[in-house]
Amino acid sequence: GSEQSGSLEVRGLRVTFDGFTAVDGVDLTVGAGDLRFLIGPNGAGKTTLVDAVTGLARATGSVRFDGRELLGSSVQKIARAGIGRTFQTAAVFEELTVLQNLDIAAGAGRGIATLLRQRATVPESVERALETTGLTAHRDKPAGTLAHGQKQWLEIGMLLVQDVRLLLLDEPVAGMSHDEREATGRLLEEVAEEHTVVVIEHDMDFLRSFARSVTVLHAGAVLSEGTVAEVRADPRVQEVYLGH
Numbered sequence: 001g002s003e004q005s006g007s008l009e010v011r012g013l014r015v016t017f018d019g020f021t022a023v024d025g026v027d028l029t030v031g032a033g034d035l036r037f038l039i040g041p042n043g044a045g046k047t048t049l050v051d052a053v054t055g056l057a058r059a060t061g062s063v064r065f066d067g068r069e070l071l072g073s074s075v076q077k078i079a080r081a082g083i084g085r086t087f088q089t090a091a092v093f094e095e096l097t098v099l100q101n102l103d104i105a106a107g108a109g110r111g112i113a114t115l116l117r118q119r120a121t122v123p124e125s126v127e128r129a130l131e132t133t134g135l136t137a138h139r140d141k142p143a144g145t146l147a148h149g150q151k152q153w154l155e156i157g158m159l160l161v162q163d164v165r166l167l168l169l170d171e172p173v174a175g176m177s178h179d180e181r182e183a184t185g186r187l188l189e190e191v192a193e194e195h196t197v198v199v200i201e202h203d204m205d206f207l208r209s210f211a212r213s214v215t216v217l218h219a220g221a222v223l224s225e226g227t228v229a230e231v232r233a234d235p236r237v238q239e240v241y242l243g244h
């Protein structure tokens with residue numbers, strides 16, 4: 001709705017590694033509640049852009065989240081501001097159950113002893129995340145025994161319980177089966193009802209079904225932006241991205 005927060009405004013973002021410019025003056029506006037896909041060939045700068053937004057990569061320019069400047073802030077401070085992120089390899093506690101993983105994420109910042117103590121009741125946020133991610137029936141399984149797709153959904157669930165308003169997901173459907181991809185698409189649509197979501201993705205078929213808007217990066221810069229149909233029709237996109 002109109003009161004939803006979680007808007008991202010990136011201006012003139014630049015990241016260099018030893019004189020090599022990986023992100024070259026990117027402007028990117030993602031409105032609250034958008035489900036934006038970030039595409040582009042390998043090496044286009046997608047992951048580095050997300051690294052810069054989350055404080056992992058040093059950058060110049062401006063990164064505003066709900067109007068507040070975050071560039072130069074620590075990874076921890078940016079996470080506390082409400083920006084959550086996943087990596088291509090799911091980072092879950094394999095030995096702990098699904099429920100314990102969510103519980104720990106929900107209590108991030110509290111003492112580990114408190115977190116590991118058996119709780120009489122499951123927090124509401126954890127119940128909701130179990131439901132949203134379709135993991136309710138698996139709550140007592142060690143996360144290490146989950147299927148690849150389920151681990152990715154658990155990781156998204158771990159962001160949902162943390163009061164995150166913007167989720168940045170790095171290739172969440174990589175390595176997934178067709179059915180897992182479809183389920184992930186529906187999960188992202190549901191998450192985007194209450195959050196802003198930015199997804200790095202390669203699979204054009206997946207994009208076609210689920211993206212609300214697309215930004216195409218090439219050589220560290222924004223090449224094209226619009227609906228799936230608009231960017232697919234853009235000759236510059238066809239040349240660098242779809243042409244091979």
Ligand code: ADP
Nearest residue numbers: 017020022040041042043044045046047048049
């Ligand atoms: P994408 O995610 O679109 O595949 P990346 O953001 O991973 O692209 O990489 C963009 C460019 O920056 C690539 O040329 C890559 O080799 C380079 N790069 C990324 N991280 C580093 C780093 N830590 N040091 C040096 N170069 C890097």
